[in-house]
Amino acid sequence: MSHKTVKQWALFVFSAVLISSAAIAQTKPNVVILATGGTIAGAGADVTNSATYQAAKVPVDKLIAGIPQLGSVANVRGEQVFQIASESFTNANLLTLGKRVAALARQDDVDGIVITHGTDTTEETAYFLNLVVHTDKPIVVVASMRPGTAMSADGMLNLYSAVTVAGSKDARGRGVMVVMNDEIDSGRDVTKAVNNKVEAFRSPWGPLGFVVEGKNYWFRRLDKRHTVNSEFDIEKINALPLVEIAYAGGNVDDVAYRAFAKAGAKAIIHAGPGNGSVSGALVPVLQELRGKGIQIIRSSHVNAGGFVLRNAEQPDDKYDWIVAHDLNPQKARILATVALTATSDTKELQRIFMEY
Known part of the structure; x- marks a missing residue:
């Protein structure tokens, strides 16, 4: 085999390897x-x-x-x-x-x-x-x-x-x-x-x-x-509203809720015990904040999963509150920040929490 033939054969093999490698990559x-x-x-x-x-x-x-x-x-x-x-x-x-x-x-x-x-x-x-x-x-x-x-x-x-x-x-x-x-x-x-x-x-x-x-x-x-x-599109969202989480347990007071409201929160996630329960002392506070236009969203800090049922524990329809359904407080915050870029209507927000 001549030197020229060997060179041509080597070039053929090298080209075949490149083509094969390219095909595999594709x-x-x-x-x-x-x-x-x-x-x-x-x-x-x-x-x-x-x-x-x-x-x-x-x-x-x-x-x-x-x-x-x-x-x-x-x-x-x-x-x-x-x-x-x-x-x-x-x-x-x-x-x-x-x-x-x-x-x-x-x-x-x-x-x-x-x-x-x-x-x-x-x-x-x-x-x-x-x-x-x-x-x-x-x-x-x-x-x-x-x-x-x-x-x-x-x-x-x-x-x-x-x-x-x-x-x-x-x-x-x-x-x-x-x-x-x-x-x-x-x-x-x-x-x-x-x-x-x-x-x-x-x-x-x-x-x-x-x-x-x-x-x-x-x-x-x-x-x-x-x-x-999804009805939400990142290409149309350039800013997210402030939504905060207030953790509630025994002996809870209104300090965090009022501080978040003063800071400009558009919604507050109430991370309550059980079925998103709200203590008697907090109910008038949350009613007051809702009257000022702040969305109140009842969530549960129960870790194993479950539902916050609407109009159970609290008359959500009467108070114009929202329930987070099965979303934990941190996920409820995420959904609220996204949803509030599209609407502030409570009924629409509740629909969103049930669908997403």
């Missing part, structure tokens, strides 16, 4: 990872530090580089949107993130989106995106309970699972999801129920499904309105 989904910080990007001083560490230290490119297996399931690229601990998330952060997610979802070369996040407010961000981003493409919020430097760190597997879910065709149309500890939960339902275990997130109505070794197993769908079926 068959894999394109997933964008938006990083916001949190424990999943945290680092501790020692491998034994699973609860004592600094959050939001590792940039997204290092998170991706640390899991080379991601390349076998998706074409992955990352963007650093924020680098903060999630307890510091503000309404402005939500708007910035929501608009970026929506912009990516409109791109033909994006099949799914993953958001890395701190666990403290994962449920709030996931629910916000579930309300305002119009797409049927999978949007997955992922977090971890232990920093990557700890023994038995959970972030690596959580992120791998999140990418596989975000790139799955069978995950389309299910709303915004939270993937952690092998579970696929609805961003609408899920809540952080434990603060020091990897099985920290729970949904009172159960997970949507599970992901095991990159394969999804589905068991239910979210029946509430979300994403493509």
Whole structure:
């Protein structure tokens, strides 16, 4: 074989490899990872530090580089949107993130989106995106309970699972999801129920499904309105009104409620015991605030799930109050901030709380 022939053959083989590699890349989904910080990007001083560490230290490119297996399931690229601990998330952060997610979802070369996040407010961000981003493409919020430097760190597997879910065709149309500890939960339902275990997130109505070794197993769908079926659109929202949560228990007084009203709150979530119960001493206070135009929304701080029934415990129709249905106080705050950008009519707001 001549030198020229060998060279031609080598060029042919090299071209075939390039074409084959390109074909494989085209068959894999394109997933964008938006990083916001949190424990999943945290680092501790020692491998034994699973609860004592600094959050939001590792940039997204290092998170991706640390899991080379991601390349076998998706074409992955990352963007650093924020680098903060999630307890510091503000309404402005939500708007910035929501608009970026929506912009990516409109791109033909994006099949799914993953958001890395701190666990403290994962449920709030996931629910916000579930309300305002119009797409049927999978949007997955992922977090971890232990920093990557700890023994038995959970972030690596959580992120791998999140990418596989975000790139799955069978995950389309299910709303915004939270993937952690092998579970696929609805961003609408899920809540952080434990603060020091990897099985920290729970949904009172159960997970949507599970992901095991990159394969999804589905068991239910979210029946509430979300994403493509939502009447709210992040592209039309540039500011969110102030909504605050007042926690009520035994011996509660009116200090927090009046302070929130004075600060300009458009609505107050009453996080009451049981069925969103309101103490006798608070009833006239909440009536007074409602008379000043502030929306009063009865929620429950019961952790295991349940309903706040309208006109049970309190005559909501008479007082022109709203009930949060099965939403916990923090999710009720998110829905109220979004809903109040569209209406201040109590009946309309109650409809929204029942539908979303």
